Amino acid sequence: MPINFIEELRWRGMIHNITPGTEEQLEKEMTVAYMGIDPTADSLHVGHLVGVMMLKHFQQAGHCPIVLIGGATGMIGDPSMKSQERNLLNEETLRKNQNGIRIQLAKLLDFDSNISNIAILVNNYDWIRDYSFLNFIRDIGKYITVNYMMSKDSVRKRLAADAKVGMSFTEFSYQLFQGYDYLFLYENYNCRLQMGGADQWGNITTGIELIRKKVGGKVFALTCPLITKTDGSKFGKTEAGNIWLDKRYTSPYKFYQFWLNVSDIDAEKYIRIFTVLSKKEIENLISKHKLAPHLRSLQRSLAKEVTIMVHSQEDYEMAVKTSTILFGNATSSFLKQLDKDTLENIFVGIPQFEIFKESLSLGIKAVDLLVDNIHIFSSRGEMRKLVQNGGVSINKEKLPIFDHLIDCSYLLRGRYILVQKGKKNCFLLKVKSS
Ligand SMILES: N[C@@H](Cc1ccc(O)cc1)C(=O)O
Numbered sequence: 001m002p003i004n005f006i007e008e009l010r011w012r013g014m015i016h017n018i019t020p021g022t023e024e025q026l027e028k029e030m031t032v033a034y035m036g037i038d039p040t041a042d043s044l045h046v047g048h049l050v051g052v053m054m055l056k057h058f059q060q061a062g063h064c065p066i067v068l069i070g071g072a073t074g075m076i077g078d079p080s081m082k083s084q085e086r087n088l089l090n091e092e093t094l095r096k097n098q099n100g101i102r103i104q105l106a107k108l109l110d111f112d113s114n115i116s117n118i119a120i121l122v123n124n125y126d127w128i129r130d131y132s133f134l135n136f137i138r139d140i141g142k143y144i145t146v147n148y149m150m151s152k153d154s155v156r157k158r159l160a161a162d163a164k165v166g167m168s169f170t171e172f173s174y175q176l177f178q179g180y181d182y183l184f185l186y187e188n189y190n191c192r193l194q195m196g197g198a199d200q201w202g203n204i205t206t207g208i209e210l211i212r213k214k215v216g217g218k219v220f221a222l223t224c225p226l227i228t229k230t231d232g233s234k235f236g237k238t239e240a241g242n243i244w245l246d247k248r249y250t251s252p253y254k255f256y257q258f259w260l261n262v263s264d265i266d267a268e269k270y271i272r273i274f275t276v277l278s279k280k281e282i283e284n285l286i287s288k289h290k291l292a293p294h295l296r297s298l299q300r301s302l303a304k305e306v307t308i309m310v311h312s313q314e315d316y317e318m319a320v321k322t323s324t325i326l327f328g329n330a331t332s333s334f335l336k337q338l339d340k341d342t343l344e345n346i347f348v349g350i351p352q353f354e355i356f357k358e359s360l361s362l363g364i365k366a367v368d369l370l371v372d373n374i375h376i377f378s379s380r381g382e383m384r385k386l387v388q389n390g391g392v393s394i395n396k397e398k399l400p401i402f403d404h405l406i407d408c409s410y411l412l413r414g415r416y417i418l419v420q421k422g423k424k425n426c427f428l429l430k431v432k433s434s
Contacts, residue, residue, distance in 0.1 A: 003057070006022070012273055014224045016201075018220075019208070021218070026061075030062060030063055032191040032193070033066065034122075034191050034195070035054065036196070038070035038077075039098045040074060043249055044105075046236040047227070051224070052105065058195075066121070068123070068124055068181060069124070071098060072128035073124055073174065073178060075091075075094065076088075076170055080199045105119075122189075127184050140210065148206075149175060152206070158171075178203040178204070178207060179209070182194055183210050183211050192218075194207060196224075197223060198223045204221040208221060229263070229266055240254075247311065252318065253319045256304075256307045256316065256319035259303035260300065264289070264299075271285065275305040275309070285298055327423070331396060340413045347418075351427050353376075355430070360407050360410070361407070363407040364405070364406055370383060371383055374427075376419065376421060386421065395417060396418065
């Protein structure tokens with residue numbers, strides 16, 4: 001039996017706001033819904049995943065999802081919840097970005113099997129490109145008052161943030177373009193529902209208003225909550241920046257670690273939002289986790305599911321292997337027996353430094369190498385202290401004294417040395433190929 005979409009989202013904690021009548025519409029017939037993504041980079045990040053998961057459940061419930069790539073709106077920049085005017089992106093960048101995003105979406109939604117509710121990808125550049133300004137403000141602008149547009153949170157907040165700088169007419173008009181997209185999809189794809197993050201409510205309701213006034217149609221909105229973290233920091237970001245879905249920007253190992261490191265409370269929330277595990281499976285995982293929280297079994301399941309969904313089974317396995325080697329009790333002899341490819345793969349996600357082989361040939365004091373050459377300690381004192389506490393290891397073996405001699409015999413497969421500083425920091429020294 002197909003799932004009930006709204007019920008599904010409800011127990012997963014994925015509904016922030018919903019227009020009256022949405023549920024009845026979905027029960028009545030197979031419905032088309034869309035969500036838009038502005039292609040500001042050539043990869044999605046984990047923040048985008050929430051919306052994509054909504055579409056995934058929507059498709060699994062038998063309805064038809066449309067992903068709209070905002071080729072046109074991306075050229076304007078959504079002012080929603082942004083405190084500053086955005087940079088304009090050019091056409092070439094947007095096109096490159098679209099292609100990257102398309103490939104990622106194809107892994108998450110079903111775009112190609114022979115089902116009646118196959119996912120559809122559209123680009124609003126296709127219908128906005130040739131719309132003349134004069135026609136647009138005559139056909140569309142006439143239906144929406146400035147008063148109405150000004151009352152939106154996205155506009156009010158921005159004007160309040162810095163009244164002197166203000167907001168350009170360009171960004172002010174963003175909601176009209178998104179409103180027009182909804183009208184276009186309503187008329188051409190029979191789209192009745194628009195979904196998005198909580199910050200999209202204002203833009204979505206402008207579309208509802210436009211469709212009601214211009215063509216007398218009734219359409220709906222559904223938003224999901226902004227994802228929060230218990231410690232108050234921003235979801236989806238680390239010190240190193242966004243967590244991307246593209247391997248080139250965030251290795252599967254780092255991606256896996258990101259989910260592994262969430263707090264217990266967040267893990268309970270995220271596993272509902274970011275995986276398709278059933279209610280029963282999730283409840284079981286949570287009760288099992290509560291018996292022995294220190295084992296982090298809930299985080300492990302979360303990290304496993306999301307890594308396999310976004311990357312692959314092999315990437316997941318490699319990420320686990322890497323984590324065991326870096327943080328688990330893998331031994332030095334285990335490390336030594338790994339072949340070059342495995343080592344290369346394992347080390348993709350960790351900071352790397354290049355060293356000259358010659359500098360090792362006569363042996364170099366660890367302190368000279370790590371403090372003076374590659375600066376992973378700020379001072380000799382800092383390193384000495386940590387070594388005394390047993391907190392520095394080379395190839396998984398504790399460094400006995402801080403001026404211990406390191407030579408070529410330390411090179412794994414003749415190329416690498418793994419350095420660990422404290423519990424969490426790993427570095428890879430790599431011989432420069434001359
Ligand atoms: N405004 C949305 C993207 C979007 C663009 C066009 C639309 O029609 C819908 C949504 C965002 O920034 O997240």
